Every structure is written in structure tokens, then in C-alpha cells.
Amino acid sequence: MALSAQDLTALAAVPCEIKTLQRGQYLTREGEQASACHLLISGFAHRHKLTGSGSRQILSIHIPGDFADLDNFLLEVADHNVQCLTACDLAVIPKKALVDLASSNPPIGRALWLDTLVDSSVFREWIVNVGRRDARARIAHLLCELATRLDAASGALTPVHHFPFTQDHIADATGLTAVHTNRTLQSLRKEGLIALSGGKLTILNWDGLRTVGDFSDRYLHHAA
Amino acid sequence: MALSAQDLTALAAVPCEIKTLQRGQYLTREGEQASACHLLISGFAHRHKLTGSGSRQILSIHIPGDFADLDNFLLEVADHNVQCLTACDLAVIPKKALVDLASSNPPIGRALWLDTLVDSSVFREWIVNVGRRDARARIAHLLCELATRLDAASGALTPVHHFPFTQDHIADATGLTAVHTNRTLQSLRKEGLIALSGGKLTILNWDGLRTVGDFSDRYLHHAA
DNA sequence: CGGAAAATTGAGTACTCTCAACCAGCGTGG
């Protein structure tokens, strides 16, 4: 979203603290009250919830440049966990500073709101993904989404991506078991759609993967 | 969220048109640009998406008092459909009027933003529901959510609810087939948890249903 | 009363899960 130079200056003036967290550390825990929001500078994070029976569902994955928990901004009590997937550098912005900024500067307020609305759109697509696609399509769709977002963030279009996710992560993001995720990934590899190992994802056949995953990037609302 | 009397007056002054739509009519279609947002005065609506293979996933259900498509406010192109589930009376509010109001009156802007954030929280819970719960739990959870929201909207606590959903709707909201939904509903009835017929849902054993559905109302962010 | 929509039932199928074992890579420490 286009902001004026003046707005950008105001944004840069927000008081924030830079913090580094290790893999596995939490930004937010379900049930707690957050006093700050976190902007990911480097590293990956994810949101998740645990069910009563103890299984985990990953709700979203965040890459550098994303706000990882902007909901905390207005919601009193966090309804989900936010956890670092790798070591992360974060800008920690006090809620109050954001509230003031959004009130005093409507364009920035709208930009922040828009960011949460795009998150919301991604949540909706994930409901479709786990609700109505089979295992192959779910995983293919997830990979397409991540590749598209990483490309958009970096400004480059490359088939190779840094990919620090375990098969457990993929399983919990797609509502599958780790075992079935493993088998499904093998089938995607066997068909020459992807290469995935050693923390690197290579998309060998973009059109093929997109077709398998029933992927369209409209829901990402990129070219606003 | 508490708004001052002054704010409420400003809200009431928003230019809007009252419209009635019939069951099955669309408020918004995926891919289209919306020029207005809709507040549900009476009737039920739902959001949904269709996959490439033609199956439908319902993303949320809206009851009187809800904004059915507040995302359209800032997003250019709709990423999902919004459809009436019953005949509906709606307040149609032009996007521009909302933008102006939100900019000129920060408390109202925050209230609207908060509304979209709560929607977002519900989407997250639905991801968990379709991703990590079995058929019984999914349906029980959905029924708990609807009952809780209907009670909150009406201010009453009753076990009996107007329930205009078909089993197809329940199936598409939970990521199941209609046949399996039918069998699962029968099992919930057989255990004395619910009674459901003729457009009426009665919750016979609230604690039991909540336990089966792994339901907690935190994600609804009701008692703000 | 007739017709359409919704709900129900049956039988067979298949996708995904569970449980359990095993392998590979890698950092740590003896």
C-alpha cells in the first residue's frame, strides 16, 4: 500500500526495541495479554493453537517483513500462540505507540488495518485448504503460497527458496500427520514438481505444482 | 466495545440504504469489486469459496448484527463469496462513507477494525476445527459456536435456537460430506446432546456438547 | 396433491491415520 514519504517518516519514528529470539521461543502465548506487537526483521515465525487432545494446528507462517501478531493490537487476550520457527530478529513495538500512531495518522492506521485484513484472507484460504483439498493439494498449495510470498518479499523470482520447515511443521499446517506428509512429499518429488531437502525448497515445475495445489494468488492481495 | 454516545450518534448518521435480499442471493462475489459493506439486520448469511474441483467450503456464518463483508472496506477485489442463507434485511453502507467515518472518528475506526480482528480469530478457530478435529468434534464445535453467538446477540441464554441451516451447510462448514454429516448428527442426537429438526436446534446437554466439540469461547472475544 | 428439496440408509471403497521400527545427519563429549 502506498504511503507518502511523510507517513513513512512517522512510521520510522515509532519507538521500538530490536530483540533477538531463538528457535522455539514464544512471542505470544494463548491466554496472555500482550503489551507489544512484533515485526519480523529476519527469521521465520508461526502461529498455532493446541486442541484439547494435544494436537497442534499451525495457523499461519510469517516471513521477514511480516507483522507476526498485529491482532494483539486491539484484542485484549491472545487467542493463539506465536512462536519462532528459526532464530528471529524482531522490532518490538508497544501497543500504545501503535494505537497513537494509527489514531493520529489515518493512512498508517489504514495500512496496518489492511495488513490484518490480508492476514484474514490467508486464514480463509487455509480453511479451504484443510477443509476441501486432499493431502497432495494441501501441501502443494502451502508450498505455492510460501514461494509466492517469499518472492514478493524479496522482489526476485527464483525457484530456490530457503525453507527451514520440518515435515512436522508442514503436517501441522495442513492438518495431516507427519507420516502422511512424508509420503505425500515423496510423491510430489517423484513427479518432478519439487526438490526439498537440507532446508532448501526448489520448485521444478511451477505450473504443475500450482495445478496440483489449486493455487491462485488472488487471496494474497499482492498487487494492491 | 464501548463507544461514547457521541460516537454512536456519528455512527447512526452514516448514510445507508436498507435492502432486502432473498435466500441464495449474493452480497459479494469472488473477483468482483465491492463498493459497499453490508450490516445484517435480520437473517443469516455465509461466506464461502469454491475450489477448482467445484466443492464448496463455508468460511463463516453471520447472524443479525454482524457485518458480513467488512473486508471489502479496504480490500480491492473480493477473495470470497458472501451469500444469503435466508432472506435478509441489510444496511448497505458505501465504502467511502465508512472510510471517511473511520478516519474522522478514531474510536469508530478502532471498533470496526476490532470487528474484523474478531472475525479473523474465528477464522483461525475454524482452521483448527477442520484441520485437527474429527467429524463429531467439528460439528459439535460449530453448534457450540453458533449457539454461543446467538445467545450473545440476543442477550438471552436459551437452549433452543432458530437454525435455518441444511445438513449441506453444516457439511460445507466443517469440511465433511453431507452423508457423513447426517450420520454424525444422528450420533449426537442418539447421545442426547442435541435435538435438531425443522429448523430448530435444541442443545440438550451443553457441557456434553462442549466437551465433544473441544469448545471454549475465548476465541469469540465476547466479554471485551 | 404434486414436486422439489432435504434427510436418511446401505454397501463398498479409499484416503489417511496409528503404531512401530529403522535410518541419516549432526553436534557434543569422552
Place this chain on the structure above:
DNA sequence: CCACGCTGGTTGAGAGTACTCAATTTTCCG
């Protein structure tokens, strides 16, 4: 330097939940 242990990935076999297809009954309305 190599053994050890941990994490993450892979494989196998069997079970089960949910799906498909198709027919039938019930309910809802005009």
C-alpha cells in the same frame, strides 16, 4: 577421533474414519 544421543526423515503393515455412489424416505411448499 569416534561414540553417543537427539532430531528429523523414511518405511511397513494394519486399522479406521470418512468418502462415493445410488436408492429411498421424509419434509416442505405452492
